[in-house]
């Protein structure tokens with residue numbers, strides 16, 4: 255399997271207030287098509303790592319190759335281009351634009367690719383249909399349930415046909431039944447060959463991924479192969 | 495390039511908060527309305543004033559005598575003297591820049607009910623002039639004709655009456671031409687009815703004036719050789735002030751007045767007057783511009799402020815857009831376009847509204863009897879106002895747009 259993400263000795267320090275060394279030399283390789291979860295206690299640096307992977311944030315030292323391109327010191331314009339082309343984001347709080355309906359939200363990444371409106375909306379409807387939200391296409395976000403919102407967000411992440419999907423606690427705001435449904439959707443997406451990285455602190459979620467990266471105090475504590483999905487629900491020593 | 499999608503985005507965001515957009519737009523609307531309306535007002539005022547002065551040839555002057563202020567050639571100071579017929583002839587012969595010269599006689603105050611026709615009467619000023627006086631201070635003839643040289647030479651008892659004189663002495667619609675009226679005890683034949691549009695004039699309100707040949711008046715009113723005023727018109731291209739100096743020198747020489755006596759001769763030069771009025775109009779326009787621009791700037795600053803608030807409120811939305819691939823420049827153009835659109839719409843409505851109001855004023859003035867004036871701004875001014883709006887609208891968006899551009903997706907997304 256070809257490598258899609260290659261991190262070499264990534265360091266990140268926040269300087270707002272007292273310097274906070276959040277990532278302390280992260281080495282990581284993720285292959286195309288993998289379904290990976292990143293686990294760790296709150297404040298361990300999961301989101302920071304994911305944001306760096308998503309080119310939403312910079313790192314201080316080290317090297318990050320995405321799709322064999324070195325992602326370092328990019329201009330904002332270039333970063334925006336890569337985000338749009340290569341990466342699909344899914345957030346805990348959905349981050350839908352409140353005054354746009356589901357279809358328009360899904361179509362937004364294509365707007366920034368200068369796709370025409372008709373094509374854009376047609377594709378958005380297709381993706382919504384795939385996620386079982388066809389009838390909700392013209393509803394505003396505040397008319398949708400949490401699960402529906404997250405599925406809209408997934409459709410939006412998928413529409414630009416990215417190389418990787420990055421999900422930061424995608425089920426964090428959902429009840430367990432809805433969480434399971436959303437996770438099912440994500441697994442199905444992964445089954446089509448899409449690389450997927452899910453940050454979570456729920457062991458139940460992590461257990462359904464094929465590889466679990468455990469983060470502790472800014473370093474990778476261990477990487478577990480979980481292709482057997484044998485991770486115990488009751489092993490909670492590293493959680494929270 | 496016209497990008498329908500982008501404009502759609504802009505209109506959605508502007509109309510999302512209608513009240514706020516309208517209130518903000520109103521500031522700009524009011525500002526540009528004030529600017530254009532004030533400029534139009536300045537314009538109109540100017541045209542009213544110059545319009546009223548239009549009877550008087552701008553390259554003309556008038557002189558009259560006064561007490562001397564210096565002793566000279568054996569004469570004591572404080573002496574009275576009079577301009578006379580001989581002065582007129584000498585000036586006419588010697589001053590090269592002179593085009594026309596006319597003496598004028600007009601008794602200080604008319605006696606009560608001095609003009610009579612049958613049982614109708616009224617009190618009106620009488621003046622005696624040459625025929626060429628009409629080139630200097632113009633009558634607008636409504637019936638008949640003005641004086642001609644023969645009237646003056648032959649000392650004919652003819653007169654031009656003003657509009658008000660006609661109304662007082664004749665029935666409405668009655669043809670006055672050829673009819674006799676008695677003025678200060680002497681019968682004159684009416685040869686014309688005229689009026690003037692000027693309030694600012696040399697010799698009084700033409701509407702209430704009876705004008706007769708200078709020669710007959712000088713004789714009948716016992717002026718001897720004397721005249722009250724002398725009016726002169728300079729040749730085209732000759733400065734009135736130069737002609738005036740030459741005339742004054744001749745008068746001083748003829749009457750043994752000290753060459754540097756500054757009080758013996760009074761004069762009035764319409765050229766200087768026009769210059770002052772032009773200066774005044776310019777002043778009014780500058781003031782209008784300053785006040786209008788002030789109001790407009792306040793409106794624009796309002797837009798800028800609101801856009802700033804909007805950007806702050808939309809931090810998360812902008813963050814999402816950035817995460818999804820919006821370039822900083824895209825965000826910047828979006829905010830600029832929003833500010834620009836809001837300003838432009840409000841601005842062009844304001845200009846249009848002001849133009850409409852000014853047009854109504856013009857139409858109203860034309861319909862009324864106050865004379866015509868042009869309050870309407872020129873096309874050029876409208877274009878400049880439009881440009882100002884476009885520039886200010888863009889500037890107003892600049893600050894907020896830069897702020898929006900600086901928003902980092904990650905900070906925006908973590909803000910909840």
Ligand SMILES: Nc1ncnc2c1ncn2[C@@H]1O[C@H](COP(=O)(O)OP(=O)(O)O)[C@@H](O)[C@H]1O
Nearest residue numbers: 268270274276295296297298299300301302303
């Ligand atoms: N923008 C920031 N500025 C300063 N400190 C930050 C910032 N973002 C995160 N942190 C800090 O960095 C640490 C790691 O945060 P994060 O990566 O969000 O952890 P996790 O997602 O694992 O809970 C936390 O202590 C957090 O307070």
Ligand SMILES: [Mg+2]
Nearest residue numbers: 300301302422
């Ligand atoms: Mg986190």
